[in-house]
Amino acid sequence: MSALGDLLIARIARTGPMSIADYMADCLLHPTHGYYATRDPLGVAGDFTTAPEISQMFGELIGLSLAQAWLDQGQPAQITLAELGPGRGTLMADALRATKAIPGFHAALRVHFVEVSPVLRAAQAERVPDATWHDTADGLPDAPLFLIANEFLDALPIRQFVRTGDAWREKMVGISDDALTVGLSAPVPLAVLKHRLPDTQEGDLVEHCPALPGVVQSISQKIANHGGAALIIDYGDWQSLGNTLQAVKNHQKTDPLRDPGMADLTAHVDFAAIAAAARPAQTSPMASQGVFLERLGITQRAQTLARGLTGEPLKSHIGAHRRLTHPDEMGDLFKVISIYPVSATAPPGLDP
Numbered sequence: 001m002s003a004l005g006d007l008l009i010a011r012i013a014r015t016g017p018m019s020i021a022d023y024m025a026d027c028l029l030h031p032t033h034g035y036y037a038t039r040d041p042l043g044v045a046g047d048f049t050t051a052p053e054i055s056q057m058f059g060e061l062i063g064l065s066l067a068q069a070w071l072d073q074g075q076p077a078q079i080t081l082a083e084l085g086p087g088r089g090t091l092m093a094d095a096l097r098a099t100k101a102i103p104g105f106h107a108a109l110r111v112h113f114v115e116v117s118p119v120l121r122a123a124q125a126e127r128v129p130d131a132t133w134h135d136t137a138d139g140l141p142d143a144p145l146f147l148i149a150n151e152f153l154d155a156l157p158i159r160q161f162v163r164t165g166d167a168w169r170e171k172m173v174g175i176s177d178d179a180l181t182v183g184l185s186a187p188v189p190l191a192v193l194k195h196r197l198p199d200t201q202e203g204d205l206v207e208h209c210p211a212l213p214g215v216v217q218s219i220s221q222k223i224a225n226h227g228g229a230a231l232i233i234d235y236g237d238w239q240s241l242g243n244t245l246q247a248v249k250n251h252q253k254t255d256p257l258r259d260p261g262m263a264d265l266t267a268h269v270d271f272a273a274i275a276a277a278a279r280p281a282q283t284s285p286m287a288s289q290g291v292f293l294e295r296l297g298i299t300q301r302a303q304t305l306a307r308g309l310t311g312e313p314l315k316s317h318i319g320a321h322r323r324l325t326h327p328d329e330m331g332d333l334f335k336v337i338s339i340y341p342v343s344a345t346a347p348p349g350l351d352p
């Protein structure tokens with residue numbers, strides 16, 4: 001058991017079982033033992049790889065989509081170009097390079113990052129030295145907000161509930177034989193899950209992310225007040241159904257209760273919850289990542305880049321295009337939604 005595992009067992013012994021959300025929060029964000037507090041988890045040598053680390057095309061196309069949204073909204077001066085959970089800063093660096101030639105865009109923007117991990121903040125500073133960092137999305141400036149969040153919301157802690165009658169039993173982390181184990185609370189009726197009664201049955205498991213509405217409201221309020229657009233990309237679907245809590249270490253799935261703080265923990269994102277929290281801004285229809293990237297011209301971009309390549313680099317470039325877009329890879333699993341003002345049109349790739 002990891003050091004954090006010992007701490008959690010001692011705490012549960014003193015104060016009783018903890019929710020999956022509290023468990024996730026400690027595993028990911030504990031100041032000394034938390035997963036994100038202590039390491040750079042990305043890339044081949046790390047635990048998982050994300051779209052911007054697979055190919056430069058991802059960040060380039062997202063940058064161009066947001067820049068077009070800026071043009072469509074009349075090129076507002078002094079905008080925020082923000083990213084939530086920027087990882088190594090790769091996506092933003094690619095987006096900035098791709099948008100350099102758009103007259104006035106770079107002069108208008110300031111880059112702002114929302115990041116908790118000191119290790120990843122340092123990596124981001126190497127690629128985007130002029131950025132400003134914040135602990136939460138609330139800290140972003142009151143200005144037109146053009147924002148990207150890729151694989152950010154999936155890191156926010158979720159609670160899990162199993163339906164019994166019209167009430168719900170919560171999955172709780174407790175201890176048995178000196179090891180962590182999952183049990184169920186007594187059933188309680190829950191206002192936040194009232195909207196799930198019509199589409200679920202006895203025994204169904206649903207997930208609820210308590211922090212998601214606050215984050216989405218905070219950025220939507222700025223977009224509604226000042227203009228801008230957000231592109232939110234993650235794995236998930238329109239509503240959560242079933243257990244999607246996943247632990248990944250060294251590119252392999254592992255038991256979420258094993259070695260707390262040593263593996264990445266994520267859960268699928270409920271895109272209906274994003275849409276519900278986005279008022280007074282509006283949301284686009286949800287699209288799959290593959291369709292979104294194709295609409296933005298990833299195949300043309302891939303062909304252009306392929307011209308300069310031969311041998312292994314060409315093979316890996318073709319593989320990267322497939323990984324980002326193919327339905328058997330990330331193309332269908334990952335979804336995209338945009339938040340934008342009611343007076344504006346959606347960014348390219350998500351226009352209804």
Ligand code: SAH
Pocket residue numbers: 028036042050051052053084085086087088091114115116117120135149150151152155156
């Ligand atoms: N977007 C990047 C990294 C995804 S990993 C990419 O696509 O490569 C998740 C990122 O979110 C990391 O940068 C992590 O440190 C950050 N993060 C996780 N939980 C967070 C929280 N509660 N607040 C701020 N940042 C968080």
